[in-house]
Amino acid sequence: MAIIKSFSLLFFLLLCCLVLILAPLVFAQTINNPQALAVNVEVKDSSVSEGDIISVTKEGYVKAAQPYDSLIFGVVVNAPILSVKAKSDNTKPVVSSGEAYVLVSTSNGEIKEGDVITSSATAGVGQKATSAGNTVGKALAEYKDSSKPGLIPIIVNIGYGGGSGGSGGSLFSLIGIVTNPDNSRFVLSAIIAIILFIAVTVTFIRMVSSGITAIGRNPLAKGTIVRSMVIAGVIIAVLAIAGVGVIIAIINLGK
Numbered sequence: 001m002a003i004i005k006s007f008s009l010l011f012f013l014l015l016c017c018l019v020l021i022l023a024p025l026v027f028a029q030t031i032n033n034p035q036a037l038a039v040n041v042e043v044k045d046s047s048v049s050e051g052d053i054i055s056v057t058k059e060g061y062v063k064a065a066q067p068y069d070s071l072i073f074g075v076v077v078n079a080p081i082l083s084v085k086a087k088s089d090n091t092k093p094v095v096s097s098g099e100a101y102v103l104v105s106t107s108n109g110e111i112k113e114g115d116v117i118t119s120s121a122t123a124g125v126g127q128k129a130t131s132a133g134n135t136v137g138k139a140l141a142e143y144k145d146s147s148k149p150g151l152i153p154i155i156v157n158i159g160y161g162g163g164s165g166g167s168g169g170s171l172f173s174l175i176g177i178v179t180n181p182d183n184s185r186f187v188l189s190a191i192i193a194i195i196l197f198i199a200v201t202v203t204f205i206r207m208v209s210s211g212i213t214a215i216g217r218n219p220l221a222k223g224t225i226v227r228s229m230v231i232a233g234v235i236i237a238v239l240a241i242a243g244v245g246v247i248i249a250i251i252n253l254g255k
Helices: 002-026 169-179 181-217 219-252
Strands: 038-042 053-057 060-063 072-076 091-095 097-104 116-119 126-128 133-139 150-161
Touching: 038 060, 072 097, 072 133, 072 150, 091 097, 097 126, 097 133, 116 150, 181 219
Parallel strands: none
Antiparallel strands: 038 091, 053 060, 053 072, 072 091, 097 150, 116 126, 116 133, 133 150
C-alpha cells in the first residue's frame, strides 16, 4: 500500500505540473503589453496624430478604417512615459494597453462612460461598439458632440468584446472570444487540455481502485499487481505528455 500511495502522490504532482504548463500556453493570447509601453512605429499617413487608432497590415501600420477591425494594433499617444524601438521624425508612439486618449465620434451613438470602443469607417476614429467584434478598450468619459470627432480617455485593452448597451455583455464577450476565428487554435487547445485532464484523472483513479481491489482479493499477487499498476501509470503519463505536445503544436500552428 505504501508503494501505491507514493505512486499516487507522484502522479498527482505530474498532473499539477501539466496544468501549470498548459495554463499560460493556452491563455497567453489574452496578455497585451501589461506595462502599457509605447512602441515607436512608422505609420503610413502624414496626418496621423494623438488618439488615432492604428492597425497593422501587410503594407505596414495604417489608420484603422473599418468597423471592428481585427487588425487593431493600438492608439497613438503624444508623450508616453516609456517607449521602445528606434524613434525618428517618421515614427509615432503607439500603446496597446493602459490609459490613453482616443479620437471618437458619435457615428454609432453617443458614448457614455464605460462603453466599449471600437474602430469605425472613418480612418483613425473610434466609435461605440454595439455588437460583438474587435474592440480598442473602454471609455472613461462620455462623448456627445455629433458635429465632429473628439478625444476622450479610455482604458486601452485590445481584444474581442460583446459591445455596449445591453445585458449579458460578459456572456456575449465570452461567446465572441470562442467564435473568433483568430482564437480557434487557442480554443481547440483549451478543449483538448480539459479533455486530456479529465481522461487522465478518471483513468488513473479507476486504475488505482481496481489495483487495490485486486490486491484485497489476492494478497499473494500483490507484487505483480503493483508492477502492472506502475507500468499502466507510466503509459498514462507518456500519453499525457504526448497530449501536451499536441496542444503546444496546435498553439504554435498559427505563429
